[in-house]
Amino acid sequence: LPVVYVSEAMVDLYDWRPGTIQTLPVFNERHGSQKVWVAGIFRDYGRQHGALVIDLGIYQLMSGDQQYSGIAIWLVNQADPAAVLNTLRTSIPQFRDQEFMNRSDLRTLSLRIFDRSFALTYALEIAALLVALFAVATGFAGQALLRQKEYALVYYLGQSTTQRMAWISTESGLLLGLAVIWGTLLGLLMSQILIHRINPQSFHWTMDTSVPYFALIVLMLALISSGIAAALLASKRNLNPANLIPALREEW
Structure with missing residues (x-):
């Protein structure tokens, strides 16, 4: 058969x-x-x-x-696609008016179409990131306001402004680190559902998972760093010694 x-x-x-x-x-x-x-x-x-x-x-x-409605040509290693195409068009008259596209050009075109299709998604991602940073800033600003007596006490015990800022940085870094790790794990789980369930059901093809570890680590560090910076900026006013001095006063 x-x-x-x-x-x-x-x-x-x-x-x-x-x-x-x-x-x-x-x-x-x-x-x-x-x-x-x-x-x-x-x-x-x-x-x-x-x-x-x-x-x-x-x-x-x-x-x-x-x-024939189409042909595919596999080149040996180190072969120049442009040179091979010129040779084919010179030696075979039927190829002179045909359109050819190599794999790299096809990949570039596909990625360009993909990026254009998901441009709105990228804008929404940026908006979500800004909202998250605003939430971090307001959250730590509120914490600094509620804990002013605590900060005022350690200030009178000799803690410097630099030490208080390091305190806030450590707390925010730990919380943001846990949040980023949890979000990354959830994102990886959702990607596996999309790759191994949604794609086969919708488009009838499968693909392998390729995790960009370096890009993920850089992005995670950038998110944590920007979150710490937002927390410090939002808490700076409430950690000022001029605002801590009256914090221990009791109203009777």
Whole structure:
């Protein structure tokens, strides 16, 4: 039997699983259909309704179709795509008016379309970050106001302004660190649901998880640092010695 390889969508939509024998409709004078053996699955991110790969000679023998709608060229390592394309267009006249796109250009175009589609999402992320920083600032400002007597007492016991700021920095850093770690874990969990559940159900393709550890660590440190800065700026007025002096007075 002829051997075919199918995309993941063929498995989900038509139940063409590896190891099964399926009927491939070919429309010519000799055959109305042809039995084929499904040998394996490949990932195809361009056709979510399904695709299959079959040997060109076998396909032409079954269908009698000698036309091509597209070709793919695999280059050896270190090969220059532009030089190879110029050589092909020079030596093969049929290639002169055809449009070619290499993998890097296709990736760049796809990312540009993706970024344009999710521009609003990025704006919402920035707005959410600003709201979170405002919440951190107001929260620590309120804490500093409520704990003024505590700060005033340690001030009279000899604590300097630098030590009080370091105190606030340590507290805010620990709280923000826990919040950032918790948020990162939740984000990773949601990403796994999107990658391994939503994508296969919606688009009939799968992909591997690639965690950008360096970018995540840099982002986490940036969030913690900006949160500490917001907490210090918001608490600075209430930690001023001029505001701490009357804090221990009791009203009778």
